[in-house]
Amino acid sequence: MVGPKRHFLPLILISLAAFIFYTFNHFSLSPAIAESNHRSTFPDPIPTLIHPNFSFVINVLAFNRLASLSRCLRSLAAADYLGDRIHLHLHIDHFTSDKASSVDPKLREARRILEFVDAFDWKFGEKVVHYRTGNVGLQAQWLEAWWPTSDHEFAFVVEDDLEVSSLYYEFVKTVILSFYYNASNYSPSIFGISLQRARFVPGTDFLFVYSSLL
Incomplete structure (x- = not known):
């Protein structure tokens, strides 16, 4: 076997030294980098609180169905809120503009809905009515229903x-206290829950959830 020529020996030594230097730095810096990325990506768990002071807002998405809206609001008003202060925000979409049909019946129905929600008694907290001046559809109603003011x-x-x-x-x-304010169960991957099973609408790519906590 023929050994390496002498003029290749310095190159081999330099390459070996570079490899050792890279290996040492890689394994010594990786844990610090991983820890830094972990801190920047995921927030620290909220300390466990026995009696956390949080606010709760109910957002009702409505359109032009007075009978169903009245049933929904009455069921919400009949719930047990355990003495907590609960706010009610009603988001009413504007009726669609269609030249083929008369606007008068739609105006009368919109007026009936507004009169009902204005007179609806909500004794658990503030009641706010948002009525749109133009039709935006259900998807926009969901996306724009809530702008959180705090964590x-x-x-x-x-x-x-x-x-x-x-x-x-x-x-x-119970879910809020168990999974948000209990540090042992806290997970930054949980953004909300649904009170009913989500389902796909046949023929579309949409997943619909009709009630959820965010």
Whole structure:
């Protein structure tokens, strides 16, 4: 066997030294980089609080169905809120403009809905009515229903054709306390829950959830 020529020996030594230097730096810096990325990507768990002070907002998405909206609101008002202060925000979409049909019946129905929600008694907190001046559709209603004001505000979004159990808030509050304010269960991957099974609408690529906590 013929050994390497002498003029290749310095090159081999330099390459070996570079490899050792790279290996040492890679394994010594990787844990620090990983820890830094972990801190920047995931927020620290919220310390466990026995009696956390959070706010809760119900967002009802409505359109032109007075009968179903009244059932939805009455079921929400009949729920047990455990003495907590709960705010109600109603988001009413404007009727669609169609030249082929008369506007008068739509105006009368919109007026009936507004009169009903204005007179609806909500004794658990503030009631705010948002009425759009133009039709935006259900998807935009969902996307623009809630703008959180802090990390301690939670929103319950429900469409107007649903009714809730009188015990729904007790379940929702238990979930909030167990998975958000309990550090041992906290996960930054949990952004919300649904109170009913999500389902795909045949012939579309959309996954619909009609009530959810965010």
